Amino acid sequence: SFSRGGGRSTCSFPMMQTQALAAFLVLAIGSASAFAPVLAPSGVLSKAKSPISPAAGTNVLAAARLPLRAGRSMSASAASSLQMKDTTKIAVGLVGTGVVGGELFKQFDATKAKLLKDDGVELVVAAVATVRDGKPWMLCDAKGLDVKAYEAAVKDDSKGEDSDLKKMAEFCKGAAPNAAMLDCTAAEAVSDMYLTWLEMGVHVCTPNKKVGSGDLKRYKACKAAMEKTGAQWGYETTVGAGLPIIGTLKTDLLATGDVPKKIEGIFSGTLSYIFNTYKPGMAFSEVIEDAKNKGFTEPDPRDDLSGTDVQRKVVIVARECGLDVEMKDVPVDSLVPAALRDWTPPEGAKVADAFINEMKAFDAEKEKQIKAAMDKDMCLRYVGVVDLEAKKASVTLAEYPNTHPFAGTQWADNIVAFNTERYVPQPLVVQGPGAGAAVTAAGVYADVIRIAKSC
Amino acid sequence: SFSRGGGRSTCSFPMMQTQALAAFLVLAIGSASAFAPVLAPSGVLSKAKSPISPAAGTNVLAAARLPLRAGRSMSASAASSLQMKDTTKIAVGLVGTGVVGGELFKQFDATKAKLLKDDGVELVVAAVATVRDGKPWMLCDAKGLDVKAYEAAVKDDSKGEDSDLKKMAEFCKGAAPNAAMLDCTAAEAVSDMYLTWLEMGVHVCTPNKKVGSGDLKRYKACKAAMEKTGAQWGYETTVGAGLPIIGTLKTDLLATGDVPKKIEGIFSGTLSYIFNTYKPGMAFSEVIEDAKNKGFTEPDPRDDLSGTDVQRKVVIVARECGLDVEMKDVPVDSLVPAALRDWTPPEGAKVADAFINEMKAFDAEKEKQIKAAMDKDMCLRYVGVVDLEAKKASVTLAEYPNTHPFAGTQWADNIVAFNTERYVPQPLVVQGPGAGAAVTAAGVYADVIRIAKSC
Numbered sequence: 001s002f003s004r005g006g007g008r009s010t011c012s013f014p015m016m017q018t019q020a021l022a023a024f025l026v027l028a029i030g031s032a033s034a035f036a037p038v039l040a041p042s043g044v045l046s047k048a049k050s051p052i053s054p055a056a057g058t059n060v061l062a063a064a065r066l067p068l069r070a071g072r073s074m075s076a077s078a079a080s081s082l083q084m085k086d087t088t089k090i091a092v093g094l095v096g097t098g099v100v101g102g103e104l105f106k107q108f109d110a111t112k113a114k115l116l117k118d119d120g121v122e123l124v125v126a127a128v129a130t131v132r133d134g135k136p137w138m139l140c141d142a143k144g145l146d147v148k149a150y151e152a153a154v155k156d157d158s159k160g161e162d163s164d165l166k167k168m169a170e171f172c173k174g175a176a177p178n179a180a181m182l183d184c185t186a187a188e189a190v191s192d193m194y195l196t197w198l199e200m201g202v203h204v205c206t207p208n209k210k211v212g213s214g215d216l217k218r219y220k221a222c223k224a225a226m227e228k229t230g231a232q233w234g235y236e237t238t239v240g241a242g243l244p245i246i247g248t249l250k251t252d253l254l255a256t257g258d259v260p261k262k263i264e265g266i267f268s269g270t271l272s273y274i275f276n277t278y279k280p281g282m283a284f285s286e287v288i289e290d291a292k293n294k295g296f297t298e299p300d301p302r303d304d305l306s307g308t309d310v311q312r313k314v315v316i317v318a319r320e321c322g323l324d325v326e327m328k329d330v331p332v333d334s335l336v337p338a339a340l341r342d343w344t345p346p347e348g349a350k351v352a353d354a355f356i357n358e359m360k361a362f363d364a365e366k367e368k369q370i371k372a373a374m375d376k377d378m379c380l381r382y383v384g385v386v387d388l389e390a391k392k393a394s395v396t397l398a399e400y401p402n403t404h405p406f407a408g409t410q411w412a413d414n415i416v417a418f419n420t421e422r423y424v425p426q427p428l429v430v431q432g433p434g435a436g437a438a439v440t441a442a443g444v445y446a447d448v449i450r451i452a453k454s455c
Numbered sequence: 456s457f458s459r460g461g462g463r464s465t466c467s468f469p470m471m472q473t474q475a476l477a478a479f480l481v482l483a484i485g486s487a488s489a490f491a492p493v494l495a496p497s498g499v500l501s502k503a504k505s506p507i508s509p510a511a512g513t514n515v516l517a518a519a520r521l522p523l524r525a526g527r528s529m530s531a532s533a534a535s536s537l538q539m540k541d542t543t544k545i546a547v548g549l550v551g552t553g554v555v556g557g558e559l560f561k562q563f564d565a566t567k568a569k570l571l572k573d574d575g576v577e578l579v580v581a582a583v584a585t586v587r588d589g590k591p592w593m594l595c596d597a598k599g600l601d602v603k604a605y606e607a608a609v610k611d612d613s614k615g616e617d618s619d620l621k622k623m624a625e626f627c628k629g630a631a632p633n634a635a636m637l638d639c640t641a642a643e644a645v646s647d648m649y650l651t652w653l654e655m656g657v658h659v660c661t662p663n664k665k666v667g668s669g670d671l672k673r674y675k676a677c678k679a680a681m682e683k684t685g686a687q688w689g690y691e692t693t694v695g696a697g698l699p700i701i702g703t704l705k706t707d708l709l710a711t712g713d714v715p716k717k718i719e720g721i722f723s724g725t726l727s728y729i730f731n732t733y734k735p736g737m738a739f740s741e742v743i744e745d746a747k748n749k750g751f752t753e754p755d756p757r758d759d760l761s762g763t764d765v766q767r768k769v770v771i772v773a774r775e776c777g778l779d780v781e782m783k784d785v786p787v788d789s790l791v792p793a794a795l796r797d798w799t800p801p802e803g804a805k806v807a808d809a810f811i812n813e814m815k816a817f818d819a820e821k822e823k824q825i826k827a828a829m830d831k832d833m834c835l836r837y838v839g840v841v842d843l844e845a846k847k848a849s850v851t852l853a854e855y856p857n858t859h860p861f862a863g864t865q866w867a868d869n870i871v872a873f874n875t876e877r878y879v880p881q882p883l884v885v886q887g888p889g890a891g892a893a894v895t896a897a898g899v900y901a902d903v904i905r906i907a908k909s910c
Contacts, residue, residue, distance in 0.1 A: 107712055110712050118710070230541065242707065242877070242883070243883060244702070244703050244707055251904060252697065255566075255901065256562060256901050257562055257565050257566035257569070257900075258897055403863075403865075408858075408860060408863040411880055412881075422893040422894050422897060423887055426866050426888050427887060428697070428698060428885075428886075428887035428888070429884075430885055431860070431884040431886065432881055432883035433878055433879070433880075438713075438877040439877050442711040443707070445710075445712075449710050
């Protein structure tokens with residue numbers, strides 16, 4: 001199924017996917033995208049020579065006959081003595097080169113030599129997919145791509161080919177004994193590929209929350225595929241970006257037999273900033289404006305204030321603990337007044353500015369709420385709660401005593417408290433920036449490293 | 456070198472090791488041992504039939520010829536298709552069955568069936584070493600031991616044999632394709648074995664800080680042995696017990712190319728409790744007494760107040776960041792007044808009580824210090840600091856603003872703040888109970904799981 005040497009890629013791109021993929025660069029990865037503009041590569045789409053060399057083709061065939069994870073052991077078996085440290089080669093396919101994907105690509109370039117030397121992981125960026133001139137496009141090279149080669153190719157009509165996410169995964173699988181697809185988009189069409197990839201034995205790493213919090217049947221199918229093929233799915237960055245939350249829960253707590261009782265946290269950097277700033281005497285609408293001016297909000301602030309992003313994270317954490325929940329099972333205190341949920345801005349007006357203007361009518365109501373809390377030495381915090389004892393999850397605007405760790409958050413901190421059987425009388429708490437391109441990309445990278453080391 | 460069938464163990468135990476190992480159960484693992492009394496097993500030492508079956512003996516020979524990490528791949532290669540999830544078998548040797556070791560053994564029993572099912576890790580406790588009737592003793596069984604079988608054997612004169620930590624590691628290595636020695640003691644003689652074990656290709660997991668913070672040459676020899684054989688050394692619990700600190704630093708930050716600028720934290724549960732409690736108007740000596748009554752202090756409170764335990768943790772963190780430091784390079788603000796450093800209690804007096812009595816003379820001086828801080832809206836915190844920009848590490852009693860995360864610690868919380876290039880403007884912070892048998896044992900267990908998954 002691969003073109004070789006001077007051959008041309010002939011695969012057809014299904015129409016449904018094409019349309020959805022055209023939205024690749026609308027990269028609303030959590031609040032991450034709120035922190036920097038999305039960078040779209042320039043260039044014109046064209047058919048191109050496949051970069052797979054005959055030698056790489058041989059590799060494809062050889063690797064296809066190997067069971068998963070055997071890549072490293074092959075070289076180990078070839079060693080004549082016990083005194084050796086082996087190397088794991090992993091080929092990654094980077095889907096999306098926007099805020100997070102672009103940063104991740106740079107981090108790879110800056111560190112892959114050190115990673116090979118220090119950790120024995122040979123990381124090869126075998127394929128990159130993006131949108132070029134409005135169309136999904138990909139560039140494959142089994143020898144490996146760096147940012148410079150990629151950027152030159154984007155501008156070169158003779159390079160690359162129409163994007164095909166299954167073919168891309170197959171290519172990565174052929175390029176090394178271990179392969180991982182890195183979804184740095186928020187696109188539903190990419191989410192829809194996880195099951196296919198995992199069934200192929202290709203690992204998946206992503207900050208995209210759509211599969212983790214989406215349809216339970218699809219989620220379970222992915223978990224079943226992992227069980228069957230041994231492929232892994234790294235989604236540490238779907239909750240708290242680069243903060244160690246999922247790994248702590250999964251390995252340090254659950255795998256060793258600890259029993260979580262309640263996991264609660266401030267999971268939105270935007271809402272963290274808003275409530276860390278908001279004090280009696282301020283207008284709530286002005287605080288939203290301040291957050292907007294600092295680049296913390298989505299283009300439509302309702303996307304933050306609705307709580308849906310927090311709800312997604314709560315679903316992911318709840319499922320990790322074994323609760324079979326769907327989004328609809330998690331009640332959410334929306335901060336968007338009912339009257340403004342279906343509101344549309346006047347023609348020509350910027351949605352953020354117009355919305356903030358409408359919010360002024362609700363300032364008095366919010367002022368009452370924050371004053372009531374402050375009068376009791378409490379503060380307002382927007383939290384997601386997974387209550388394992390009640391087997392319930394929720395997203396609420398709640399009052400916390402000023403001595404509570406949640407009261408001490410600053411700037412746009414995320415914070416998660418794990419209340420478990422073993423962590424007594426104090427919970428295990430992880431706190432820090434839960435969004436931003438650098439830490440999110442690094443979190444995806446750490447997932448890739450953990451997976452490579454376990455191959 | 457192994458006795459089989461009805462044979463008898465004939466190995467002689469070196470005298471130097473015997474003496475040091477007799478102190479096995481003086482398990483001062485950080486502050487952990489301060490939280491519960493040490494449980495010594497009863498029973499009488501005797502020579503015993505070796506529990507190794509002929510079948511296990513064959514396994515010993517077969518495994519010895521395999522390169523490290525090939526255990527899993529062997530079964531993987533035998534599979535006929537890609538559609539499989541393989542199992543990793545790891546044999547562990549538990550050294551020390553006191554507070555942490557005993558708890559770890561129980562956690563294994565409670566969870567190993569689930570671990571095999573969920574994570575594909577088959578964990579076998581192939582050997583346990585302890586002190587029986589004042590002498591180092593070990594029990595080996597390639598089929599695997601549980602707490603019940605071990606406890607029965609301790610009481611049975613015909614079971615087990617003189618302990619030999621090299622032989623024990625060899626036994627574990629023969630019992631499964633992957634082996635790990637778990638040092639749950641604070642004994643120097645056990646620390647001295649790490650290099651031997653790692654050179655044998657046997658992994659090491661431990662909360663014992665002696666090697667991590669001890670002689671730099673020995674530390675580097677261990678790292679070089681790991682490089683050579685691929686054996687891993689898990690020491691997550693040497694800093695902050697079950698809190699994810701070393702792993703976060705090593706994989707999430709350093710491996711992905713982040714650059715730490717300053718890592719600082721409250722690394723002692725005992726000193727955390729003391730300064731979380733101490734307020735102007737209180738006598739410092741009374742706060743120490745309170746900590747002693749709650750079981751937070753070592754038998755001699757000077758072991759906590761000297762700061763040596765914090766100094767060890769700072770050395771471990773600094774080395775992880777690439778600083779070649781020894782204990783002597785880290786200046787420490789000791790809380791033990793100079794006059795009491797070489798003081799010995801009057802005959803017949805309990806050291807803790809007598810020391811607390813002597814400390815009364817210094818209450819006025821400490822009162823002045825805490826009042827000066829409070830007058831500036833600051834609090835006193837006993838912190839370890841690794842300053843990567845200045846390439847210096849230190850342990851100090853410092854003032855922090857009441858709005859600082861360190862001011863918000865409660866009870867005996869540990870807290871570590873990672874100030875790095877990527878985590879801006881806020882640091883990544885991990886906080887929670889940094890001592891205690893359950894979380895420390897679980898932390899060692901998580902190290903074992905991570906290593907097994909990477910085999």
